[in-house]
């Protein structure tokens with residue numbers, strides 16, 4: 001049986017009008033690079049889109065996860081786009097390409113990667129999530145709800161295939177360590193760490209009965225690679241749906257609540273995560289508010305059928321209205337916490353430079 005790999009690889013390689021949107025020319029270049037790779041069978045299929053100023057390469061292939069050929073293809077594509085971004089004078093051209101030379105894998109190089117390999121079911125629906133102006137830990141709350149909260153996912157109670165629960169692989173991004181915890185039995189332990197999303201990030205989820213991959217989330221923290229703020233990580237995730245996995249509607253349900261995430265202006269503010277259509281993935285207000293797009297595909301013979309732009313549903317209108325209301329409320333705090341993030345998270349922004357200047361002005365009392 002053929003195994004298919006889905007790779008979602010993204011990078012911010014330059015924005016039109018600041019950190020706003022991707023110029024169409026960059027999408028054209030990426031499309032022509034991936035079309036060539038498809039004809040030479042490096043990949044089987046692809047879909048290109050953008051969310052805010054992040055270029056998104058959604059690809060299927062048969063080379064497995066961490067394939068140097070596929071990662072190399074993404075790297076070279078981003079490099080070509082970055083060159084074009086420089087020529088066009090786009091803002092932050094090449095921003096997420098933090099290393100000079102590709103050395104076989106994108107890990108630690110800047111672009112965000114979510115990948116999974118599986119044997120296709122007769123019908124295999126997936127959801128690809130792409131966020132802008134936030135960090136990977138933003139997925140902790142919705143992924144937990146999808147795979148562990150029976151008030152969100154009815155199937156955890158009703159469906160025998162989901163009833164034994166899921167295994168969460170959680171990464172400590174500061175110490176580069178992972179831990180596996182199982183739901184429902186380790187639920188309180190899971191929550192005790194993923195409630196600190198700046199440090200503990202859900203990386204993968206497996207179905208407990210057979211360890212089948214259920215979700216994969218990018219964990220790149222750009223500031224930890226670069227040692228300073230170089231734009232937000234803007235994570236991506238892949239989630240499998242239906243027939244032994246949560247239903248499409250159970251996967252989307254957590255996003256009907258515009259929960260607060262870290263990011264927004266200068267990566268330094270808490271704000272509501274707004275679910276939007278591809279058309280509305282153009283953050284402007286205070287460089288945000290942070291937003292997320294969800295695309296639904298069927299994977300068939302390693303080809304991508306679709307997508308359907310899932311948050312374009314009017315059922316999310318009320319969430320967007322609430323997100324705008326929360327954005328107003330949070331903005332009125334100006335430079336005060338908890339709108340502005342706490343000192344630990346501000347360490348990787350430009351605030352420490354400002355505080356340093358003040359050091360000499362303090363006197364003991």
Ligand SMILES: O=C(COP(=O)(O)O)[C@@H](O)[C@H](O)[C@H](O)COP(=O)(O)O
Pocket residue numbers: 012018019052053132133230231232233234263264265266267286287
């Ligand atoms: O967080 C931001 C950009 O993140 P992004 O590139 O979208 O990951 C922005 O809010 C910038 O920090 C802000 O526009 C200031 O940018 P600079 O003028 O310092 O480049």
